[in-house]
Amino acid sequence: MRKGILVLVLTSAAASATAQQSTISDLLQKAAVKLALAAAKAAEPQTIEDQIRFCEIAAPSFKEEARGAELKRAFDQLGLQSVRIDKAGNVLGDRPGAAAHPHVVIAAHLDTVFPEGTNVKVRRDGNVLRGPGIGDDCRGLAVLVRIVQSLKDAGVTTPGTVTFVANVGEEGLGDLRGVKALFNDTMKGQIDAFVSIDGTGVHVTNVAVGSHRYRVTFKGPGGHSFGAFGLANPMGAMGRAIAKIQEMQVPQHPKTTFNVGRVGGGTSVNSIPFEAWMEVDMRSSDPASLAAVDANFQKAVDAAVTEENQRWGKAGTITVTKELVGDRPAGSTPERAPIVRAGLETAAALGFNANLGEGSTDSNLPMSLGIPAITIGGGGRGREAHALTESFDVTDAWQGAQHALLLTVALAQK
Ligand SMILES: [Zn+2]
Numbered sequence: 001m002r003k004g005i006l007v008l009v010l011t012s013a014a015a016s017a018t019a020q021q022s023t024i025s026d027l028l029q030k031a032a033v034k035l036a037l038a039a040a041k042a043a044e045p046q047t048i049e050d051q052i053r054f055c056e057i058a059a060p061s062f063k064e065e066a067r068g069a070e071l072k073r074a075f076d077q078l079g080l081q082s083v084r085i086d087k088a089g090n091v092l093g094d095r096p097g098a099a100a101h102p103h104v105v106i107a108a109h110l111d112t113v114f115p116e117g118t119n120v121k122v123r124r125d126g127n128v129l130r131g132p133g134i135g136d137d138c139r140g141l142a143v144l145v146r147i148v149q150s151l152k153d154a155g156v157t158t159p160g161t162v163t164f165v166a167n168v169g170e171e172g173l174g175d176l177r178g179v180k181a182l183f184n185d186t187m188k189g190q191i192d193a194f195v196s197i198d199g200t201g202v203h204v205t206n207v208a209v210g211s212h213r214y215r216v217t218f219k220g221p222g223g224h225s226f227g228a229f230g231l232a233n234p235m236g237a238m239g240r241a242i243a244k245i246q247e248m249q250v251p252q253h254p255k256t257t258f259n260v261g262r263v264g265g266g267t268s269v270n271s272i273p274f275e276a277w278m279e280v281d282m283r284s285s286d287p288a289s290l291a292a293v294d295a296n297f298q299k300a301v302d303a304a305v306t307e308e309n310q311r312w313g314k315a316g317t318i319t320v321t322k323e324l325v326g327d328r329p330a331g332s333t334p335e336r337a338p339i340v341r342a343g344l345e346t347a348a349a350l351g352f353n354a355n356l357g358e359g360s361t362d363s364n365l366p367m368s369l370g371i372p373a374i375t376i377g378g379g380g381r382g383r384e385a386h387a388l389t390e391s392f393d394v395t396d397a398w399q400g401a402q403h404a405l406l407l408t409v410a411l412a413q414k
Pocket of ligand 1: 198199
């Protein structure tokens with residue numbers, strides 16, 4: 001009674017936070033949930049084996065089929081229902097609850113930034129695993145499987161339904177194509193809450209850093225380096241553009257960034273190239289700052305082309321196209337939103353420290369659509385993600401599995 005009166009005088013946000021808290025502590029009292037959490041911790045060696053196994057199957061963005069097939073096999077083996085691969089290549093499996101809603105999606109991404117042919121063999125060095133993609137996001141995939149297995153072993157039932165998804169296209173030029181397909185087609189209109197397990201540690205990401213990515217192509221007539229000397233050079237224009245881009249000023253708060261990440265072009269050392277290209281990435285959690293750095297980048301490229309043409313006296317010789325190849329929306333889920341509270345409170349209830357943070361992940365898309373979404377870590381400690389020297393320290397990594405499991409159960413409550 002007293003509790004009821006207390007709730008009446010609280011603001012609605014505080015009331016929902018209180019409701020959430022009692023739900024989570026109630027959940028922790030349930031024998032099946034306790035059993036599932038214990039199973040998730042005890043099976044950490046198996047989680048690590050899965051993490052290594054998934055990681056040793058190459059999965060560059062757009063080439064995720066083989067790793068996806070392995071996840072499909074795991075989903076089938078674990079008894080998930082309607083295990084399927086959608087048009088984009090996302091692997092889905094359902095764990096039906098008493099009702100269709102709330103319908104929660106727990107996802108981890110299949111793809112890596114590493115091109116075909118990269119050595120993906122994982123090496124163990126005491127507590128440290130070394131291999132490209134070992135943390136980002138093989139840890140997430142392994143935790144996904146661990147949640148399903150532990151819930152099954154402990155016989156946990158939920159009022160709502162959970163769909164587990166191993167999705168394609170999170171990294172680089174994948175441009176969130178997996179979650180775009182998931183939200184706009186495969187599960188359109190069905191998803192009430194979305195959690196991506198991406199990367200390592202225990203954290204809750206509720207702010208989406210947006211990004212614009214361009215492939216810029218400079219073209220000219222090209223010719224013999226000696227015989228045709230005097231032509232404007234597409235690579236010269238690109239060099240000028242890069243020099244200007246590197247001088248751009250950006251705000252520190254909100255953190256706004258730019259990077260020329262890849263360049264290419266030309267045919268031989270003794271030819272004036274007819275083409276040069278570069279890929280550029282710009283990011284900010286603030287849509288206005290992102291638009292501003294984008295505008296400065298466009299100006300830099302155009303000015304560089306003009307300068308190169310003027311230098312050689314034949315205006316208009318070099319032409320440029322700027323193709324938008326990546327457009328990840330910025331957005332956020334408010335700190336007071338139940339899903340963010342649940343992310344933090346499940347960690348706290350388990351005795352872990354979770355901070356709020358920002359990032360560029362699959363959650364960008366649902367956040368931009370106004371669908372409750374967060375990204376959490378899979379535990380452990382990752383280093384040098386996106387580098388060939390990527391490593392993962394397994395110390396206390398089970399914490400990530402327990403956090404993800406309890407959050408899954410909490411979100412699937414009425
Ligand atoms: Zn990732």
